[in-house]
Amino acid sequence: MAATRLSELAKTIRSKNAGVDKITFDIIFRDRANYERVKRARVLTRETMAALYRIPAERISDFVEYDPGYAIKFTIYRLTPSGSAGDGDIFGAQQYAPLLDLEVPA
């Protein structure tokens, strides 16, 4: 089986403020099989996310594999609080796009 894009395996890929100082990312799978496949592939980890978003690993405050929701979620610190002048995404709602095309090996 060839590599698959994350957007084909996840039913929800989103970002949103978690309070005024952080943005949290949720990748939610429809079933356990896809969830376990992505976990096993180790393409979604603290390290890979820091590399994708080009931030130091310390900016990731939390990284959670959330079994009850078949979901992987991580949270990053903002550099300035939400809605400060110059912030392009007050709700943090459009920061997930780079996750869509993440390649997941078979």
Next chain:
Amino acid sequence: MHTLKIISPNGHLGFAPIRTGSLGLGVAARPDYIAADSGSDDVGPVPLGADICTSPEAWQRHDLEHMLLASRKIGAPMIIGSAGDTGSNSRVDLFVRIIRELAAKHGLKKFRLGYFYSEVDKEYLRTKIRTGDALAGLDGRAALSESELDATERIVAMAGVHPFIELLKQGADVIIGGRSSDAAVFAAPAIHHGFPENLSYYLGKVLECASFCAEPYGGKETVLGEISGEDVKVTAMYPEQRCTVASVAGHAMYERSNPYQEFVAGGMLDMTHCHYEQFDERTTRITGPQFVPAEVMRVKLEGSGKVGERYVGLCGIRDPYTVANVDRVIAWAKDKVRERFGDSGYELHYSVYGRDGVMGALEPLRYQPGHELCVFVQGVAPTAEMAEEVAMIGLRQMFYARLPDVKGTAGSVAFPLDEVLRASPAYRWTLNHTVAVKNGMELFKTHLIDAGV
């Protein structure tokens, strides 16, 4: 009472109108309470700082009217938390006024209207700081300094269940809350009626965003929560939606960094051992949440401080050479602002749409800009006159940027408007902290009046 039923018609009342069809179905299910949260810090620091709402009063009136009429028709108390987005005192007064006007308009039979305020006086907090009660920072922030307190325009405290329960005890039929935890709006009536804290807070957690705990995705639809001594059940009222194990468990992680924990004034809801099961087609049953009471009660504080007046403008770029050198164009314009106003005492921001306007430095594709760009310019300064000039120089001078190999020598950018526009003043979140309190009522003053005829 063996069970208690609460409907939640909107996860952020007034922000986008309630969908009234599913509200009608929820009301027909004869709930004991109708409740909704009306606040969010997602809207940024401007509304709290400037003491305004983010949406037209007409939208808030629409939602309050539908809820109030339903509440009075079936005799189920109505509870609103975080009035008018921020839950500041003026927003509570606004909602109280709307409720009284609606009651008069519809000739509603007399009822008891309770409300409480959440604003916290700066000097009260200064005394706490000076007497050694540090205001602890959240999310990596340092303890609050007095200079940050001085820079703050307005502060609200996040109420727990306590002022809501106090007003229910006094017989309130309708409650308008100042800033409050979303979950408290729903947990308070459940605790008031003697249901266990763990399930009550879970009920609040799952109902706070209304239909966001259902699937398929669709906001502003009503959901119904039912609590017993053993479990919580949540049902989608909109016929096209269902509350599934996946949608309900998935909602637990929405807008929070830790999907297992929810902190409220007085303790922490721990969802680690929650068990979810499909009860019927549109209902999920939840058991197993735990509530861990806090040893010292701490209340969250939100504060916003003014940075300055703000003007904004925008321009477009189509020449591929200029697109590739947009940073040099911006640098030229920044230089011109610096020549006029020096290095400090103002802010000048550029967002380059078509390159990284949305994500800024987080954008992995910022080295592959589109064939055209939109540059959004913001000038912030102590006075409106200066802010206008900062923004105007910052925008206009992009037109005159000198790029060595540019072919188009009649102007480097395209203006859709040859002007800058006054925007809301710029504010910033100065407080995301907690303060220790003696009890859950310390910061919240309750009032009870009559409404209706």
